[in-house]
Amino acid sequence: MQSVTRDPWQALADPTRRAVLARVARGPCSVTEIAGELPVSRPAVSQHLKVLLDARLIDVRRQGRLQVYRPRAEGLDVLRRELDTFWRSALLTFKDLAEATYDASSPANEEISDDQ
Amino acid sequence: MQSVTRDPWQALADPTRRAVLARVARGPCSVTEIAGELPVSRPAVSQHLKVLLDARLIDVRRQGRLQVYRPRAEGLDVLRRELDTFWRSALLTFKDLAEATYDASSPANEEISDDQ
DNA sequence: CTAATGCGTAAGTGATAACTTACGCATTGT
DNA sequence: ACAATGCGTAAGTTATCACTTACGCATTAG
Numbered sequence: 001m002q003s004v005t006r007d008p009w010q011a012l013a014d015p016t017r018r019a020v021l022a023r024v025a026r027g028p029c030s031v032t033e034i035a036g037e038l039p040v041s042r043p044a045v046s047q048h049l050k051v052l053l054d055a056r057l058i059d060v061r062r063q064g065r066l067q068v069y070r071p072r073a074e075g076l077d078v079l080r081r082e083l084d085t086f087w088r089s090a091l092l093t094f095k096d097l098a099e100a101t102y103d104a105s106s107p108a109n110e111e112i113s114d115d116q
Numbered sequence: 117m118q119s120v121t122r123d124p125w126q127a128l129a130d131p132t133r134r135a136v137l138a139r140v141a142r143g144p145c146s147v148t149e150i151a152g153e154l155p156v157s158r159p160a161v162s163q164h165l166k167v168l169l170d171a172r173l174i175d176v177r178r179q180g181r182l183q184v185y186r187p188r189a190e191g192l193d194v195l196r197r198e199l200d201t202f203w204r205s206a207l208l209t210f211k212d213l214a215e216a217t218y219d220a221s222s223p224a225n226e227e228i229s230d231d232q
Numbered sequence: 233c234t235a236a237t238g239c240g241t242a243a244g245t246g247a248t249a250a251c252t253t254a255c256g257c258a259t260t261g262t
Numbered sequence: 263a264c265a266a267t268g269c270g271t272a273a274g275t276t277a278t279c280a281c282t283t284a285c286g287c288a289t290t291a292g
Contacts, residue, residue, distance in 0.1 A: 013129030014250075025206040031269060044251055046270055065259050065268060071206035080199055087196060090141040090187035130280075147239060160281055162240055181238060181289055 004054050008079055011055035016040060017048045024049075024058050025071040034069075120170050124195055127171035132156060133164045140165075140174050141187040150185075 012018055016038065023034050031049060035042040049069060052058045056075035060067050128134055132154065139150050147165060151158040165185060168174045172191040176183050 007129075007131070009125075009134065010129045013123075013126045015123070015125075016250080018125065021202065022205070025202050025209060027209050032267095040250090041252065042268090043253085043270075047250080050270085062259095067269065071202075071209055073203070073206050073210055076199070076203045076206055080196075080203060083192070083196055083199060086137065086141050086187075087189070087192045089138070090189050090192055093141060093143050093187055094189055132280080148237095156280085157282065158238090159240080159283085163280080166240085178289095183239065 005056075006051060006054035008055040008057055008075060009082075011051050011057060012079070014048070016044070017051060020045060020048045021052055021057060021071070024052070024069045028068045028070045030066045030068060121172075122167060122170035124171040124173055124191060127167050127173060128195070130164070132160070133167060136161060136164045137168055137173060137187070140168070140185045144184045144186045146182045146184060 012021070019038055020034055023029060023037060031045050032042060034049075035045040038045065049058065049060070053060065056078075057072055058069050058075075059072050060069050062068075128137070135154055136150055139145060139153060147161050148158060150165075151161040154161065165174065165176070169176060172194075173188055174185050174191070175188050176185050178184075
């Protein structure tokens with residue numbers, strides 16, 4: 001069982017895996033317990049947990065015959081910060097765009113088709 | 117050119133696509149411009165932009181002959197909030213664990229004493 | 233008009249992902 | 263010891279992904 005460092009973003013890409021993480025985040029639990037609450041097999045959950053482990057998003061400790069998984073706040077915080085970087089730089093761009101409405105050098109159409 | 121609603125988490129899973137988003141977040145730009153800064157072809161960037169569009173993480177407006185892409189703060193904020201939910205519930209679990217065990221121990225391979 | 237620019241998309245390909253069943257190992261109870 | 267429980271992993275299959283090249287459409291310049 002090698003512990004390859006894995007991209008946490010990729011770990012969160014799969015919906016089932018997010019459900020697994022959500023369950024773990026809600027409270028310590030075992031593999032079988034999670035599998036009982038999800039429409040996938042136990043080995044599938046095991047594989048998802050391995051990915052989450054490699055992404056440093058959860059931890060595991062043996063507790064008697066059970067393997068108990070629990071969330072890892074640090075890992076989640078890394079993602080929070082990264083996302084915040086995106087968000088902040090996006091906000092700056094927004095701000096610049098708002099201020100740059102001065103730019104009247106272009107005759108181009110100002111329509112923008114947007115959703116709802 | 118259908119605009120399928122797409123999972124923003126999945127959109128962030130690919131490193132190249134995150135680079136594209138980072139570039140867009142840094143400031144409005146065109147497809148060709150992005151492709152010039154990344155080691156992939158222009159069509160590849162186009163496809164990545166489509167995914168980001170479907171995930172509501174960016175917007176696009178025509179400006180003369182160019183298609184100018186810009187970040188979409190709302191989309192990023194959705195992710196921020198979702199991630200915060202994970203984080204908060206993880207913190208709660210952490211807190212409960214700390215109170216329940218009194219053991220300020222750390223990462224993965226820790227031996228635990230059965231308190232029965 | 234024609235030519236050039238900028239871009240989206242179709243088509244094809246190799247790699248990876250997510251899932252299943254089957255199996256084997258470790259720990260616990262009798 | 264043996265049986266049962268809990269779990270990880272190997273093997274195999276199917277679907278999806280990221281990328282490429284080739285093509286076609288729309289807008290603008292001359």
